[in-house]
Amino acid sequence: MTVSTLCIPPDRLWRRLMQLAEIGQLGRSGVNRQALTALDLEAKQWLVAWARTRGLAVSTDAIGNLFMRRQGRVAAAFPVALGSHLDTEPTGGRFDGAYGVVAAMELLDALDEHAVETDRPIELTVWTNEEGCRFLPGCMGSKAYAKPDLLTAMLQSSDATGVTVREALEAHSDGLPDLPLRPLGQPFAAYLEAHIEQGPVLERGNFAIAAVSGVQGRRLYEVSFQGVSGHAGTVPHPLRHDALQRSLPFLQALYDRAADDQDIRITPGRLVLEPNSPSVIPSRLTLTLDIRHPSNIELAEISTWLRSLVPSGSLASVTIEEIDRCDAATFDRYLTEVARLACARLGGSVRPLVSGASHDAHALASFCPTTMIFARCQGGISHHEDEYASPEDLAAGATALGACLMAASRVQAVGEVAGRKGAIGP
Amino acid sequence: MTVSTLCIPPDRLWRRLMQLAEIGQLGRSGVNRQALTALDLEAKQWLVAWARTRGLAVSTDAIGNLFMRRQGRVAAAFPVALGSHLDTEPTGGRFDGAYGVVAAMELLDALDEHAVETDRPIELTVWTNEEGCRFLPGCMGSKAYAKPDLLTAMLQSSDATGVTVREALEAHSDGLPDLPLRPLGQPFAAYLEAHIEQGPVLERGNFAIAAVSGVQGRRLYEVSFQGVSGHAGTVPHPLRHDALQRSLPFLQALYDRAADDQDIRITPGRLVLEPNSPSVIPSRLTLTLDIRHPSNIELAEISTWLRSLVPSGSLASVTIEEIDRCDAATFDRYLTEVARLACARLGGSVRPLVSGASHDAHALASFCPTTMIFARCQGGISHHEDEYASPEDLAAGATALGACLMAASRVQAVGEVAGRKGAIGP
Numbered sequence: 001m002t003v004s005t006l007c008i009p010p011d012r013l014w015r016r017l018m019q020l021a022e023i024g025q026l027g028r029s030g031v032n033r034q035a036l037t038a039l040d041l042e043a044k045q046w047l048v049a050w051a052r053t054r055g056l057a058v059s060t061d062a063i064g065n066l067f068m069r070r071q072g073r074v075a076a077a078f079p080v081a082l083g084s085h086l087d088t089e090p091t092g093g094r095f096d097g098a099y100g101v102v103a104a105m106e107l108l109d110a111l112d113e114h115a116v117e118t119d120r121p122i123e124l125t126v127w128t129n130e131e132g133c134r135f136l137p138g139c140m141g142s143k144a145y146a147k148p149d150l151l152t153a154m155l156q157s158s159d160a161t162g163v164t165v166r167e168a169l170e171a172h173s174d175g176l177p178d179l180p181l182r183p184l185g186q187p188f189a190a191y192l193e194a195h196i197e198q199g200p201v202l203e204r205g206n207f208a209i210a211a212v213s214g215v216q217g218r219r220l221y222e223v224s225f226q227g228v229s230g231h232a233g234t235v236p237h238p239l240r241h242d243a244l245q246r247s248l249p250f251l252q253a254l255y256d257r258a259a260d261d262q263d264i265r266i267t268p269g270r271l272v273l274e275p276n277s278p279s280v281i282p283s284r285l286t287l288t289l290d291i292r293h294p295s296n297i298e299l300a301e302i303s304t305w306l307r308s309l310v311p312s313g314s315l316a317s318v319t320i321e322e323i324d325r326c327d328a329a330t331f332d333r334y335l336t337e338v339a340r341l342a343c344a345r346l347g348g349s350v351r352p353l354v355s356g357a358s359h360d361a362h363a364l365a366s367f368c369p370t371t372m373i374f375a376r377c378q379g380g381i382s383h384h385e386d387e388y389a390s391p392e393d394l395a396a397g398a399t400a401l402g403a404c405l406m407a408a409s410r411v412q413a414v415g416e417v418a419g420r421k422g423a424i425g426p
Numbered sequence: 427m428t429v430s431t432l433c434i435p436p437d438r439l440w441r442r443l444m445q446l447a448e449i450g451q452l453g454r455s456g457v458n459r460q461a462l463t464a465l466d467l468e469a470k471q472w473l474v475a476w477a478r479t480r481g482l483a484v485s486t487d488a489i490g491n492l493f494m495r496r497q498g499r500v501a502a503a504f505p506v507a508l509g510s511h512l513d514t515e516p517t518g519g520r521f522d523g524a525y526g527v528v529a530a531m532e533l534l535d536a537l538d539e540h541a542v543e544t545d546r547p548i549e550l551t552v553w554t555n556e557e558g559c560r561f562l563p564g565c566m567g568s569k570a571y572a573k574p575d576l577l578t579a580m581l582q583s584s585d586a587t588g589v590t591v592r593e594a595l596e597a598h599s600d601g602l603p604d605l606p607l608r609p610l611g612q613p614f615a616a617y618l619e620a621h622i623e624q625g626p627v628l629e630r631g632n633f634a635i636a637a638v639s640g641v642q643g644r645r646l647y648e649v650s651f652q653g654v655s656g657h658a659g660t661v662p663h664p665l666r667h668d669a670l671q672r673s674l675p676f677l678q679a680l681y682d683r684a685a686d687d688q689d690i691r692i693t694p695g696r697l698v699l700e701p702n703s704p705s706v707i708p709s710r711l712t713l714t715l716d717i718r719h720p721s722n723i724e725l726a727e728i729s730t731w732l733r734s735l736v737p738s739g740s741l742a743s744v745t746i747e748e749i750d751r752c753d754a755a756t757f758d759r760y761l762t763e764v765a766r767l768a769c770a771r772l773g774g775s776v777r778p779l780v781s782g783a784s785h786d787a788h789a790l791a792s793f794c795p796t797t798m799i800f801a802r803c804q805g806g807i808s809h810h811e812d813e814y815a816s817p818e819d820l821a822a823g824a825t826a827l828g829a830c831l832m833a834a835s836r837v838q839a840v841g842e843v844a845g846r847k848g849a850i851g852p
Contacts (some may be wrong), residue, residue, distance in 0.1 A: 154845065216659055220704060232693035232716040233642055233782025234625025235806060237684045244694055245681050248674060255671050258663045267658035268670055269704040278695040278714040280648060288704040290658040356659030380661060388696025 006110040006402035008103070010391035013398060016102045019047065020086075021094035030385030031094055035087035035129035035140075036064065036168035041175040043086040044126065047101065048176060054108060056124070059180045062151055064146040064169050066126040067182065070108055072118045074410065078189035079121035080408045081368075082107065082401065085130035085141070085360060092131070093387025095196045095377065095394075101126055103194040103398035107405055119411035120189055125319035127360040134159045135168075142360035146367035148184040188368040190335060190408035193361040194401045195372060196389050200380030201353060208393040209348035209400055211339035215355040215362040216265065216292040217299045217328030221306065223250070226317035227282035229275060243285040244273060246318070253309050254289070265292040265300070265356060288323075294354040296328045329362050332369035335404055339371050342403035346396045357382075371404060373397045432828035434529070436817035439824060446472065446512075447520035457520055461513035461555035461566075462490065462594035467601045469512040470552065474602060480534060482550070483760040486605045488577055489570040490595050493550040493608065495617040496534055498544045498835065504615035505547035507794075508533065508827065508836045511556035511567070511786060511804040513522030519559070519813020521622045521803065521820070527552055529620040531826035533831055542678060544835035546615055553786040560585045561594075568786035571733065572793035574610040614658045614794040616834035619787040620827045621798060622815050626806030627779060634819040635774035635826055637765035638798035641781040643673065643725045643754030647732065649676070652743035655701060655709035667688045669711040670699060672744070679735050680715070690728070691718040691782060714749075720780045722754050755788050757793035761830055765797050768829035772822045783808075797830060 023043045023292045024033030033039040044066060051058050056068040069079065084100020104124045108375020111118065127145070135157045144151045155166040172181070202210055227243030251268060258266045267290040274284040289306075293299050303322070336352055344350045353374055355362070361372045375397035378388040449469045450459030459465040470492060477484050482494040495505065510526020530550045535543065553571070558564020561583045570577045581592040599605070618754055628636055653669030677694060684692045693716040700710040715732075719725050729748070736744045762778055770776045781788070787798045801823035804814040 067536075094743075128723055197660065197663075198657060200656075200665050201660075201662060204665060218659065230626075230806060231624060231783060231808070232695060233644065233718050233784075234623065234627075234808075235691075235782070236625075237691070239626050239630060239806075242681075242693075244677070244697065246680055248681065251670070252674055252678070255674070262662065262664075265659055265661075265663070267705065267707055269658060269699075269706050269708065270702045271670065271699045271708075272702075273695075273697045276696045276698075279693065279716050280695050281693055281695075282695065283669075290705050292659050306673060356661070357657060358659075378602065380656065380665075382657065382660075 008398040010395035014391040031088045033088045034134045059182045064128040065141040068124040070122045072121040077120040078187045079123045081123045081125045081188045082192040083125035089383045118409035139363045142363035160260045191364040191370045196377040197374040198382035202376035207349040207396045211352040213352035214330040218326045220324035221289040224286040230281040232279040243282040330367035331371045335371035338407045341402040434823035434824035440817040457514045459514045460560045464739040490554040491567040494550040498547040503546045504613045505549045507549045507551045507614045508618040509551035515809045519690045545837035546835045565789045567790035617790040617796045622803040623800040625722045628802035633775040635823045638777040639778035640756040644752045646750035647715040656707040658705040669708040671729035755791035757797045761797035764833045768826040
């Protein structure tokens, strides 16, 4: 049978999410299931048990990612991958990551239940350590898959107790014995991921779901303003060099720009004053500046603009240092258009969103044609026990992801047939 | 002999300061001689030894203040007191406090050396625990002297190791045996104090010394701005409630007012952001606001003005709380005019300063006619090992203080003769 749409009902998807949330349950509705812990393993065992009932071929790789493969009509065709992650933050919710995995389970079930034979193999993927809260970096599994050169350093990363990723993976593989090991970096025809939005835009727009056209780039700066300390009572203002005062025009210019550009995000999240004593003039102010934008060109321009905000001649006592950088990614235009039309048809947003947070799809976007679907989450709250998304919205997102899956799984749309890489055409 | 001016040369004054600085010497040029420690006692013993060579009558009181009395021609007249304190900060300098005591020693020596007989008795006073770094409150001795009701609570004040003022005083009096105990609050005709400026105004104006017309009042506020935390990547700016952003117009208005009013001092010295994480929108900003002004009326108006800066309707999420208050004091007009003329004659500033820091004279200003002389201090640096004032400037300040002493010690200028209190007339 061939279908153009797989319709995912909410009930079973929700039940599975709630089952999964019991593994590492925290308080009333939270989850603490950090990467490569016994609870993370238990969640994977639960998933593998399901995969075996479905006859899927389960394998793993050197960074502990899981793959559950459903064969396609064209055995040599690159598979379409879809999935997310099972690890959570220490005080995480029930939906971040788990939703993308359960949505993929539902789609594979629906293919079986409707006896659909796809051209391409379909692989449910579970990426190791997306959150990055136990081991750095986050999106570890998807990054290592897309860029295997990163593996060696990642295996040496250690958690707060000194356990390395290598050690944690060994314990993990004992709990999932007999899984064939496959190489990192095996080609995908496409990668698809459903996720809760983790922001308030869909709720404010009254939309259940939306396509995602890419992930913002991020630059993290540390900015410091040097002043001169002094007695709060004895030093007249014309003789002061108050570091806090010096920073105000700079900060105001940032917020003014944020008000003028709907695509930018500017967050001075951490601010430290020295000596931070009630009766001493501030001698130093240090702040982090998290700046995000969907365009890498804009991010480069913003970097220049930041430096232009510092009054000339005062550069010696104001420093702006880039301390982290993650380039923006644009998702595949064709797949995102399929996602956009599917969302619109299901009552979602006609306009794709740009993801403000990073996801495994961000790491894979440079590896293969990729797109995402976002489902509305209540109050925009995530990484928190109160994280919530409705069964209906989540089911609509899975259904929209199914439209992408059906489009991507047709062989005529496949890059590898034409010898092109990373270009699924219509 | 009667003289109108006592001229204090720099040499002996400087030698005495350097001798005193050896008691508690810290590093190259610092002093750590905290209140009611063995070192503080040693400094007092050094001073009492000098007083005995001069035939001064030494006494103490219930809070450990020291009095060294030189008799006057009119035995029943209220004495003129002059002095300062011998205790220092843990990382203090050689001049703060010590200068006022040594200047008084020099003046008493000069009276003897010139065989001057004053109408009034003269008392060199050493006030206990001016700094307030070991025991709270600061200016303890002068406050208790002016307001004896405060004594009971002060005796119970304890240091970081649990030692109370009462216990420390007992050890102290063992080291200064046989001193007669006099009541707190015995009237003074006047109180005079020389001190280093502890600020940069004289240095900037190229003046060695200045009269002091009063001490600023101080209000300490805690101001908090409440926002809503959120993900730095996912929450668009129009939906943000960034506590740091909310605080900017308020902070800017403070600095604008400080630029417009040369008598005000506004210091947002401590600022804490929450959760203070690079990728989280600030949910709360709390800052202390130290505001000083020579006029209590202005300080009351500023308090109202502060609240007017909060946008109407947002009061619920901005709080302004007064957490400490110290009223302004105006020094005696006649004595300050004498001091001003003396300073001008000696090449000092024609314009009196208002003290930004508090001093024992602040506590005594409501008790008797009071004035102060400030001497220039290098870079405005105080409470620091690098504190420095030149021998010449310190001698000029002592000479100017001498002019005040000669004016105040004449009986025709005395309040108690006319039955008036606190009003020395010309």
